[in-house]
Amino acid sequence: MAGRRVSLLLSAFEINGPNLTSQGLWAHPEQDTVRYTDLDHWLDLARTLEEGGFDLLFLADSPGYPVLGGTTPDVTFEQAVEMPTNDPLLLVPAMAAVTRRLGFAVTASTTFEGPYSNARRFATLDHLTRGRIGWNVVTTSSAVVSDLHGTAPLPAHDIRYDVADEHLELSYRLLEGGWEDGAVVGDKQARRYADPRRVHEVHHDGRWFSSHGYFKVEPSPQRTPVLFQAGASERGREFAATHAEVVFVQGRDAAGVRRQVQDVHARAERHGRPRGSVRTLAGLTVVLGRDRAHARDRLERYLSWVHDDAARAYFASMTGVDLRALDQRADLGTVSTEGGRTQVERYRGETVARATADFLRFGMREFVLTGSVTEVADDVERLVEETGVDGFNVTPFLVPGSYVEFCAELVPELRRRGLVDQPRAREESLTLREVIFGAGRTRLPADHPAARFRRSSREAG
Secondary structure, eight states, X not given: OTTSOSSOEEEEEEESSXXXXXXXXXXXXXXXXGGTTOHHHHHHHHHHHHHHTOOEEEEEOOOOOOOBTTBOOTHHHHTTXXXXXXXXXXXXXXXXXXXXXXXXXXXXXXTTSOHHHHHHHHHHHXXXXXXXXXXXXXXXXXXXXXXXXXXXXXXXXXHHHHHHHHHHHHHHHHHHXXXXXXXXXXXXXXXXXXXXXXXXXXXXXXXXXXXXXXOSSOOOSSSSOEEEEOOOSHHHHHHHHHHOSEEEEOOSOHHHHHHHHHHXXXXXXXXXXXXXXXXXXXXXXXXXXXXXXXXXXXXXXXXXXXXXXXXXXXXXXXXXXXXXXSOTTSBGGGOOOSSOOHHHHTTTTSBHHHHHHHHHHHTTOOEEEEEOHHHHHHHHHHHHHHHOOOEEEEOOSXXXXXXXXXXXXXXXXXXXXXXXXXXXXXOSOOOHHHHHXXXXXXXXXXXXXXXXXXXXXXXXX
C-alpha cells in the first residue's frame, strides 16, 4: 500500500496511574496497574513489550481530574478516575536502561509546559535513550489545570493551537538552532570541550513566549523528539499536518478512519510535506479466544468491571462535557465545548444516548477485535487494507496480561503474514525516528518546518 511502511508500527498505550480507559478495571484480580508506583512494574512491562515485538510505549498523561457541576465527585477518588497519576517522563530513563530498541513517546502540554524547560527535558531524554524519545504534543483546556498552575485559562480552543504553534517554533529554535553539528569537540588534550563559534544564542519575542540566550543541552541523536499529535478539530488537524510525524486517528469505523488518514496526508502535502512524511496510528484492543463466541464472552467479562459513574466522570475530565446534563436526543458530535474535542468528534452523528451507552462500555477504545488468533489476524490485515493506517496503538484490558497474550499469540501470526518485523530484523540499534521512517532518518527532514531554524557556522551568533 502506497505511503505505508512495510511493517506495522506497534505502540502500547499506557498511563502512569491505576486506570487507563476502562474506569473500574483497576480492581480486576489479574490487573497489575495498582503497582504503577513500583518501578519494577514498568521495567517488567518495557522488557515484555520489546521482547514481544512492540516498537513503542506511548505514555498518555492527564494533569487534570473530573469536575461535574463545579465539584469533584467522590467516584473520582473511589475509582481512581485520573486520580492519582504520576509524571510519566520520570519512568523513561529506567525503562530505556533495560531495553535496546523500544521507543517511548510521552505527553507534554504546550499550554502549561514552558518551551525552554520542556525542550531541555526532552533533549536530555533523547541523550539518555540514545534517540528513542517522542513527544506527544497536546494543548490543555481544563480550568482545573489552570487553577493548579495559578494561571488564567486560555479563552478559546483555537487560541490554544496558536500558542502551540509558537511553542513549537521556539522549541525548534532551541533544539535545532542552538548548537551546530560538530560544535562539541571534546578534545581533552587541547582542553576544549565545545567550539564557541558554533554555539548560538536563541532570540525569540512572540505573542506568548519570550526566550533569549543559549540552550544548555548539546545536540542529541534526534535533536527534536519524534512529534506525535491527536487533534481531531479542524484547527487540531491543521496543527498536526504542519508539525506531527505520527498522528493518532480516531474511531471504530474503517471508512471513517480511512477518511481521516487521507485527510492527514492531503493536509500535510498542502503544507509542503510529501506523502510519507506522516504516519498514522489507530487504537486497537484485542481479546483472543478459541473462537469468536469464546472471545466475546471474555470481552463481556472485562466490560462487567466498568463503573458507569466513573466512566461519565472520565468523559467530563477529557472534554468538559457532563453527559447527564445533555439532551439525550441531541447529536453529541455537535456539542460545543472549549475542552478537548477528540472524544466529542468521534461521536459525530450519534445521539447523546447512544454515544453515552458506547462510552460507558468502551471508553476511548477504538477498534475492539475478538476471535481466534487467525480470525483476529484476518481482521487486522483487513483493517490495514481498508484504512491505510501505518500501525496500531494497542490498548489493554489487563496489564501485563493483555500484552503477554498479544505478544505470545497474535504477533507470531502477524509476523508469518509479513505485517510485523521478524525478530532478527529488530536487533539493530535505531533511533525512534528510524524505527518509524527507516534507517538513516534520525533527524527531521528538510521539508519539516523545524528545518528552517538550523544554523551553520557561516551565520552570526
